[in-house]
Amino acid sequence: MIELELIAAFATVLLQQSAPAIPPTAGAAIAVGLAAFGAGYAERGIGAAAVGAVAEDDDMFGRGLILTVLPETLVILALVTIFVV
Amino acid sequence: MSIGTPSEQSSNYEYVTARVRSRKAKLYDEDDYRKLTRMGTGEIARFMEESEYETEMNDLGARYSGVDLVEYALNRSRAKHFSDLLRWADGRLYSYVARYLRRFDTWNAKTVLRGIYSGADREAIETDLVRAGEFDEQFVSRLLDAGSVEAVVDLLDGTVLGAGLAEAYEEYEQHDRLVPLENAIDRAYYENLMKGLPADPSRPTALYIEFLRAEIDFRNLRNALRLARSGADVDPSEYYIEDGDLFSAADLDRLVGNTDELLTRVRESRYGDRLSAALDDLETADSLMRFERALDAALLEYAEYLSRSYPLSVCPVFSYVLMKEREVRNVRAIARGREAGLGAEEIEDDLVVL
DSSP, X not given: OHHHHHHHHHHHHHHHOSSOSSOHXXXXXXXXXXXXXXXXXXXXXXXXXXXXXXXXXXXXXXXXXXXXXXXHHHHHHHHHHHHHO | OOTTSOOSSOOOHHHHHHHHHHHHHTSOOHHHHHHHHTSOHHHHHHHHHTTTTHHHHHHHTTTOOHHHHHHHHHHHHHHHHHHHHHHHOOHHHHHHHHHHHTHHHHHHHHHHHHHHHHTOOHHHHHHHOOOOSSOOHHHHHHHHXXXXXXXXXXXXXXXXXXXXXXXXXXXXXXXXXXHHHHHHHHHHHHHHHHTTOOSXXXXXXXXXXXXXXXXXXXXXXXXXXHHHHHTOOOOGGGGOOTTOSSOOHHHHHXXXXXXXXXXXXXXXXXXXXXXHHXXXXXXXXXXXXXXXXXXXXXXXXXXXXXXXXXXSSSHHHHHHHHHHHHHHHHHHHHHHHHHTTOOHHHHHHHTOOO
C-alpha cells in the first residue's frame, strides 16, 4: 500500500512539474531495487523449504540451490532497464 | 507448551512442509505392503531394518525379536517422528501440531488405565506407550507407578484430560467398567482440540478446524454404528463428542436405533461422495470392520486432498501424521496377522488400510 501511495505522490509531482522529479536513471535504479526486494521475498520461502529438503536428504542440495536462486532472474531482467534508459 | 495462546512468532510452514513431504515419500507404499503381507515376522523385521527403521531396529534388535521387535520399533519411530514435528514447528503451526499430538497423551493415559485394570506389569505397559505428546518423562513414570486406577485418575485430574474424570470414576466404581473413564479422557481431548481457536479464522485455520471436525464426525459415526450394530443398551450420548457437523446429541440418540436413516444421513452429508463406496459395502456386505477401514481411508484421502490444495498450511503436516499412523497400524497388523497364521489375502483384505 505504501508503495502505491508513493507512486501516486510521484505521479502528481510529475504532473505538476515540467522537469521530471525522478530522472530516468533514478527511476531505473528504483526499478532494480524493487525487483531485488521481490526476489528476496520469494527466496525466503523457497530457501526455507530447500533447507528443509536438504536436511532430510543431502542429494537435494543441488536442486534446492537452483530453485532457491531462480527468483534472481527477476533482478537480472530488471537490470535491463539500466541499459534501456 | 504454548497451547491456547498461539505465539506471535511467525510460522515456518515452508520448512516444516518440505521436511514432512520428504518423510511422507519414504513411508511404505502399496507394493511394500503387498510384499510385507507375504513375509514371516523375521523377514518383516529385516525388511524394516533395510528401510526407514534402521536405527530403531539396531537399537532394539539385541533385546527383542519377532513381532515384539517390529512393534517396539514402530512405536519408537512414530514417537521420534512426531516429536521431530514439534521440534521444527514455530509459532501458530507449533500450537496447532501440539494440540493435535495431544492425542498421544490420551492414548498413553488410556493405555496406563487399561494396563493397570488388567493387572499388566509396569514394563509391559511402558512398552506400549507412545511418547509423542505433552506429558513429560517424569509425569509418565508417575502414571506408571500409580498402581491403581484411582491413583491414575487422581494424577490426571490436574491435567487438561482431567475434566469429567471424577464423575466417570464413580461410574467405574459402580459397574467396574473402564469405558466411562476412557470416554471422559477422549471427550476432554476433543473438547480441548476445538477450544481457544481464533474466532475469525484465516483460511488455513479454517481448514484446520474443518479437518478436526471431519475427525470428530467420523468418530461419532463410528461410535453410532458400533452401538447400532452391537445392540448394546448404552446411552449413545455417553459417547457423543461435541463440535461435529454431522450429528447433534439428539440426532445421535435417534439414529442409533435406525441404521438406515443413519446411513442416509451420512450419504446426504458433505462426506457422502467420498464414503459412497464404503456405504454401499456396508449395506450389502454388512461388514462393520470394512466400513471402519473405509472411514479411515476416507479421512486419509480427505487429508491428502487438503494437503495438496493448501500446500502451505497445517494440512500437509496432519496428512503426514495420519499416514504415519496408518503405516504403524498396518505393519503391526501384518506382523500380528502373520504370527497368528493368517493368509496373505486375509490380511490384505481385512487389516491393511490403503
